[in-house]
Amino acid sequence: MVRAKREPRSGGKLHGFAGGRSARYSAFELVRHGMRHGEWPRVWRECDLRSTYDVVVVGAGIHGLATAYYLATNHGMSRVAVLDRGYVGGGNSGRNTAIVRSNYLTPEGVRFYDRSVELYEHLSADLNFNIMFSQRGHLTLAHSDASLRTMAWRAEVNKLEGIDSSVIGPEEIKRLVPYLDVSDGTRYPVLGALYHPPGGTVRHDAVNWGYARGADARGVEIHQRTEVLGIDVEGGKVTGVRTDRGRISAPVVVNCTAGHATLVSDMVGVRMPVITHPLQAAVTEPVKVFLDAVVVSGTLHVYVSQTDRGELVFGASTDPFASYSMRGSLEFTEELAGHVLELMPALSRMRLLRQWAGLCDMTPDFSPIMGVTPVEGFLVDVGWGTYGYKAGPVAGETMAELIATGRTPELISPFGLDRFGEGRLVGEKGAASVGH
Numbered sequence: 001m002v003r004a005k006r007e008p009r010s011g012g013k014l015h016g017f018a019g020g021r022s023a024r025y026s027a028f029e030l031v032r033h034g035m036r037h038g039e040w041p042r043v044w045r046e047c048d049l050r051s052t053y054d055v056v057v058v059g060a061g062i063h064g065l066a067t068a069y070y071l072a073t074n075h076g077m078s079r080v081a082v083l084d085r086g087y088v089g090g091g092n093s094g095r096n097t098a099i100v101r102s103n104y105l106t107p108e109g110v111r112f113y114d115r116s117v118e119l120y121e122h123l124s125a126d127l128n129f130n131i132m133f134s135q136r137g138h139l140t141l142a143h144s145d146a147s148l149r150t151m152a153w154r155a156e157v158n159k160l161e162g163i164d165s166s167v168i169g170p171e172e173i174k175r176l177v178p179y180l181d182v183s184d185g186t187r188y189p190v191l192g193a194l195y196h197p198p199g200g201t202v203r204h205d206a207v208n209w210g211y212a213r214g215a216d217a218r219g220v221e222i223h224q225r226t227e228v229l230g231i232d233v234e235g236g237k238v239t240g241v242r243t244d245r246g247r248i249s250a251p252v253v254v255n256c257t258a259g260h261a262t263l264v265s266d267m268v269g270v271r272m273p274v275i276t277h278p279l280q281a282a283v284t285e286p287v288k289v290f291l292d293a294v295v296v297s298g299t300l301h302v303y304v305s306q307t308d309r310g311e312l313v314f315g316a317s318t319d320p321f322a323s324y325s326m327r328g329s330l331e332f333t334e335e336l337a338g339h340v341l342e343l344m345p346a347l348s349r350m351r352l353l354r355q356w357a358g359l360c361d362m363t364p365d366f367s368p369i370m371g372v373t374p375v376e377g378f379l380v381d382v383g384w385g386t387y388g389y390k391a392g393p394v395a396g397e398t399m400a401e402l403i404a405t406g407r408t409p410e411l412i413s414p415f416g417l418d419r420f421g422e423g424r425l426v427g428e429k430g431a432a433s434v435g436h
């Protein structure tokens with residue numbers, strides 16, 4: 001059964017991107033403020049670091065900010081500090097391709113990411129901040145009988161979980177994406193696709209800023225340029241963190257970092273089964289909007305979407321070596337261009353504007369690691385491989401519930417660290433960068 005499309009919750013008033021926690025501007029005032037930059041109020045405060053908090057969140061990306069936001073909003077916990085050695089959204093939360101979808105392969109994954117899609121659907125209204133969530137539809141192409149079978153398998157799991165997802169053929173694909181070459185004579189013929197209408201993209205910076213502003217408005221403190229140097233543990237329990245701005249006492253510390261998740265967990269001696277690989281992406285010059293869907297080819301290791309500004313955003317598979325480097329490479333550009341042109345030959349004269357890399361903390365089963373650890377008070381929300389951005393809202397919501405109630409929510413119970421020791425892996429082959 002395919003669930004009816006959810007209506008975004010009404011009643012939230014969008015007050016635009018204006019700063020100020022409860023600012024309301026008329027159109028005229030917005031223009032006036034826009035012309036005079038100095039007058040814009042700060043979107044979140046700069047606070048002195050206190051010596052004690054109830055919760056310290058390490059990492060001011062979407063996961064850390066969402067955790068803090070839901071702690072304050074859903075559980076009334078606002079003695080919370082979010083620390084980041086850089087700036088809000090300056091890590092992987094600003095280095096992704098902002099794709100949102102829930103058409104995974106495992107029932108555990110599908111349920112989890114579907115809750116995220118649901119939260120994204122209401123997030124502009126909840127945060128009173130336009131996150132530009134565009135549910136334009138998501139197509140995963142199949143170029144072989146084997147991958148067509150995997151798409152059919154995913155579609156069936158998706159439908160059983162109430163997700164709008166089905167396998168469609170080349171004619172329907174051509175109708176949805178006229179620029180795609182679905183002819184017979186290509187090297188990688190398009191035999192079909194997994195079509196997931198609720199999938200799409202968000203404006204990732206807006207999500208980061210919206211959560212930061214919402215958390216700050218509820219009393220959470222966001223401390224940028226504050227590096228965690230160590231985490232103190234006494235008698236098997238967390239007692240606080242040492243930072244380059246001083247020590248903080250706290251009974252709960254949550255590791256919400258990406259790219260360096262193992263280094264923070266190492267501070268308390270909890271080893272994470274994570275290997276970090278770069279994933280490169282690139283964006284073109286803007287052109288008139290012609291691409292109405294997100295198009296993915298697992299076989300060709302490429303995905304493409306078009307932003308509202310008209311740029312094409314491309315991403316690839318993870319680089320085949322472990323590294324913390326975020327430099328782009330010529331190999332990536334050459335391969336990307338070759339693969340994109342296999343799919344859409346008409347793009348041959350488009351120019352790339354820039355490229356970047358994010359760091360993917362890959363786990364052995366392509367599922368995240370969430371929940372408690374052997375050190376009391378040290379929680380993790382890490383191992384986000386190629387699926388972190390889309391999971392931000394649900395990860396924040398469930399981690400906040402765990403911290404506030406001490407009970408692990410059902411949605412994240414499959415993703416505990418203990419699964420690796422107990423052999424309960426959640427092999428998520430619907431994740432990007434996993435061979436189909």
Ligand code: PYC
Nearest residue numbers: 097099315386387432
């Ligand atoms: O899961 O859709 C995805 C994705 C695309 C790029 C990285 N992950």
